[in-house]
Amino acid sequence: MTVLTKALRRDIASLAEIKGRRKIGAFMAEGTKCVLDTIGAFAVRHIIATPAWLAAHCLPEGTDIIEANRGEIGEMSSMSLAPDVIAVYELPEPAAFHADDAATQLIVALDRVQDPGNLGTIMRTADWMGITTVIASNDTVDCFNPKTIQATMGAISRVRVVYGDLPAMLGEAARAGAKIYGTFLDGDNIYSSQLSHNGIVVMGNEGRGISPEVAATVTRRLLIPPYPAGRPTSESLNVATATAIVLSQFRSRQF
DSSP states (O other), X not given: OOOOOHHHHHHHHGGGSHHHHHHHTEEXXXXXXXXXXXXXXXXXXXXXXXXXXXXXXXXXXXXOEEEOOHHHHHHHOSSSSXXXXXXXXXXXXXXXXXXXXXXXXXXXXXXXXXXXXXXXXXXXXXXXXXXXXXXXXXXXXXXXXXXXXXXXXXXXXXXXXXXXXXXXXXXXXXXXXXXXXXXXXXXXXXXXXXXOSSEEEEEOBTTTBSOXXXXXXXXXXXXXXXXXXXXXXXXXXXXXXXXXXXXXXHHHTTO
């Protein structure tokens, strides 16, 4: 059992920020549900928990356990209310993008999505819709942000996020024959459009939408129209909500 030193406490607290995660090579999952949903998917560095939590849960043999009280856990946690347990996991190797995958499966692409909760909800939706790969621009929020991890509700264990030069990745997929879909105000009504079971669906930044560089790679422009048409309504949909609507339309064509 490892002793919880001040230095270790400081290191774990730093995992709330991307700089700390990259420096230490680790990320954290907080709270019982989040830890139990992820513990089999990543290499465990430490489990920090209260004695009561440890007495109530069986952990894999060889797990490095650190006993701590709620006050100590609260000093390390990014949550407003201190959880009973924090898991510290090794950061996995960056995932690679294979353009040919878009010919056989549906992939979500994210262009500069900034809110960690939005990213986590999109990953959770992708998981529900049977999508295992999300590709993202380098300036999209980090998927190992603690708020993102919480919002995925365990989907971080099954959905990989590949970061990179998004226009280049989309261009590569298009050259491999994949359809590139994007949502725009001048697009075709998604409810009456023909949609394939494969390809890439691009979703844009919360306030600015899809960038011109990414838009240039899109081969099918889609619109989620308001209902009924022509009446005053909200300026736009939240990107996570829009992603759920779009993916549900793609999957509805397969039933």
